[in-house]
Amino acid sequence: MSLLTIFLSSLYPRRLSCDLCGRDARLDTQGPGAYLCPDCLGKLQRAEQEIPPDGLDGLYAGLLYNDAAAILIRRFKYHHGQYLAQTLACFLPEIPAVDCIVPVPLHPARQKQRGYNQSLLLAGELARREGLPLEPALLIRRRDTANQASLSADERPGNVQGAFRAHGQVRGRRILLVDDVVTTGATLCACAEALREKGAAGVWAATVCSAHKW
Ligand SMILES: [Zn+2]
Structure with missing residues (x-):
């Protein structure tokens, strides 16, 4: 500052x-x-309730990713906009009954560069609001990946395939993933797959915005 x-x-x-x-x-x-x-x-415009991409039990998005929302999200992620977490988290919609909340992880190198994980900030706000445990350690990003926004919809699943690994208390639990924007859902589905491999009972996702391309 x-x-x-x-x-x-x-x-x-x-x-x-x-x-x-x-x-x-x-x-x-x-x-x-x-x-x-x-x-x-x-x-800002509310997103419609959407049919989730295959691989998620449900997807809850708050806003359409329109011009105004995109300005807020870019500022939040790329311009030291940590302070926007509270405003943006207000648009995370009602969520289903889950056991814990897990943010989509950043690769440690990228998190160091940015200084924070924007999804963790949102997940923290949501966990406080819902009185649920926040458990970022359940999921790690073991491979840095190209920025999904720089890739076509066809390229995205391959880019994040196998990029995540789950560990710890996953078996039998209902888990809610949190991210800022869902576009094709490839990142959320790769996270869900890693959690299911370790026995998660269900995986849902909540995002501030939906650009809906799946
Ligand atoms: Zn204004």
Whole structure:
């Protein structure tokens, strides 16, 4: 954080500004609890309940991945936007009854480069809200993969196939995966496969956004 940012944030506490447009705004306290002004809140669209890709028992996405949502997600992932976790997690929808919450892991090298795992931040918010255990150690990413966004839908499953490994207390448990955006579902399905190999009783997924290409 730059000195200028620290100075400005002391003058204008973030809580009084909109996470999307940055305007000083009377925040919509009646809304989902997100730090968004009514105008920006109006630009976000709820996702429809969708049939999950094969390999998941259910998929719960909050928002359509439209232009406004994409700005928030890019800022969250690539521009030190950790502070956006709280706003974005407000859009994670109702989830089924599960035993624990597991974020989609980043490869350690990538996490070091970024400084945080955005999915872990979201999963943490959701676990607090639902009063469920957060268990990131159940799943590791053993292979770094090309960024899925840089690949075609056909290339994505092969890119993440076998990239994850589950261990620890997996057998017989109902597990909810959390990620920021689902596009083809290839990453979530590769995670689910690793968890099922270790005996998970069911694997569901919740994401903030859905770009629905499966
Ligand atoms: Zn706004």
